Amino acid sequence: MKLWGGRFTKPTDQLVEEFTASIHFDKKLAEEDIKGSLAHVKMLGACGIIPQKDADAIRKGLLSILADYKAGKIEFSVENEDVHMNIEKLLIERIGPVGGKLHTGRSRNDQVALDMHLYLRKETKRIIALLADVLDAIVNVAEANKDVIIPGYTHLQRAQPVLFAHHMLAYVGMFMRDAERMQDALKRIDIMPLGAGALAGTTFPIDRTMVAEELGFSRIYDNSMDAVSDRDFILEFLSAASILMMHLSRFCEELVLWSSTEFSFVELDDAYTTGSSIMPQKKNPDVAELIRGKTGRVYGNLFGLLTVLKSLPLAYNKDLQEDKEGMFDTVDTLKGSLALFAGMIRTMQVRRERLQQAVKQDFSNATDLADYLVRKGLPFRQAHEVIGRLVLYCIEHGKFLADLTLEEYRAHSDLFDEDCLQVIDIKQVVDARDVHGGTGSRRVEQALVQAKQSLADLHAWIEANLEA
Incomplete structure (x- = not known):
């Protein structure tokens, strides 16, 4: 007999039971369900809504179910539809009708x-x-290689040289914003809906504030219809999760490129790569590729729930049962991706010699020559044209800018003097960007200090807020 079956004259069709049941996925909420019930029954007893002895019996029964659940002794039934009905049915079986x-x-x-x-x-x-662990790993590898210069890219073409640490700190900025987004999402997650009833509240003199305090909520929903139909808090989490996965995918794409023979900027640890079943020489960046791929499923979970909620009338509708699987999947995907990514970054080897060679074999110092001519009084657009012709000359003659003689420079502009050769030194090119947010060594050193302080603040927040 269903716990809600009083008005029905025939049993539910077996296919309907299987189609509507959610126990195979919402059993993940068992601990939260029991925790919420313990707070609810404590309030029922304190408010005199049920006798205290009944509240005590229910509490004892719930705690025994929780212990058995943690020990793996509980078997849930599809017949009882969901985690809530399963636990209530178990409670009644253990302590009798008072469980109702x-x-x-x-x-x-x-x-x-x-x-x-x-x-x-x-x-x-x-x-x-x-996420803080990922940030720790990135900051550590940035500091360990803060003197390394790498090619910077736009359009995946060589653009200007930057410090490796500067490149890493770009991701620190992204992931710190992800942490802030998650922290901000918690403000909407941390609202207590219990007491809203089915949609209109309840006729019993419940104390919602007591339950909220017992469960550690900072706020209570002010509208009962909003409380039972709101899934904004899940959407916001899924949105923040999608942005976070996008950032991971961008970093992973660079790791895939950088670990290739063509780039050879880094080498990923054997523990985070795999081989080929046919090609014995292969070392594949499978972890980076799979994190990159899993970004799509997180996006899908966000769009799936947005579509479920589209045009849904107030208040509760069975459609909302579709809110859980995507949420669970996103949580599991994020946790797995972040844990693996931190280890992958922590064990990654930066190939310094290869990078030192790479930054000498391009024209990424060309902008500095244009700036040099500007300081000599030439308008930037004319300077740009002069350096463009100079680069073309180098390409036609198989040379780089550092290979040219002063006579070759002066053949393109008589504004060039001997000091132009100092301007195109790669370290000078990097350190010349001595502005806030720039790649100059002094600025990057300051940015590392700031990143460490921000991380220390984040760790302090985690220590104060992390739940068991």
Whole structure:
């Protein structure tokens, strides 16, 4: 007999049971469901809505179910549809009809909303902690190689040389914003929906503030219909997760390129690469490629839920059952990707000699020659044209700018003096960008100090907020 089956005259069709059941995925909410029920029954007893002895019996029963669940002794049934009904049915079996009093003053609608708020609050904090580990790894590899210069690219063409640390710190900026987005999303996750009932509240004199304090929520939904139908907090998390995965995918794309024979800028550790079943020489960057690929499924989870919610009338609709699998999958994907990525960066070897060679075999110092002519009084557009012709001359003669003689320079402009050769020295080119946010050594050193301070602040936040 269904716990809601009083008005029905025939059993649910087997296909309907299988189609509508969510227990095979929402069982992940079991601990949150029991935690929410413990807070709810404590309030029911304190407010005199049910006798205290009944509240104590329910609490004892819930704790025994929780212990058995953690020990792997609980088997859930599709017949009982979802995690909420399964746990309530188990409770009644263990302590008798008094277990049915647990559901006084609440609905599965506000109950499931509570479970998801609790789950996502916990997991978002864990994701922020994993993101901090990634940031630690990036900052460490940046500092260990802060004297290394690499080619900088636009359009995947050589542009201007930059410090390797400067390139790494660009990702630190991205991932710090991701951490901020996750922290900001927590403000909307940290709202308590329980007490909204099915959609209109309850006739029982419940104390929602007591339950919120018991569960550590900072706010309560002010509107019962909003409380049971709101999935903005999941959308916001999925959006932040999509941006984070996009940043990971960009970094992974560069690792795939950089570890190729054509680039050979870095070597990924054997622990984070795989071989070929037919080609014995291969060392494939599979982890980087798979993280890059998994970005698409996280995007899909975001668009899937957006589509579920499109045009959905108030308040609760069964469509909202589709809110969980994408959320669970995104949490698992993020946690796995971040953990692997941190290890991959931490063990990555930067090929200094190859990079030193690479920055001498291009025209990425050309802009500095144009700037040189500007300082001599030539308008930038004319200077740009002069250096363009100079580069063409080099290409036609198989040379680079550093290979030219002063006579060759002066053949293109009589403004060139001997000091022009100093201007195109790669270290000079890098250090000349001595502006806030630039790649100059002094500025990058300052940026590393700032990154470490920001990371220290993030770790302090995690220590104060991470849930067990």
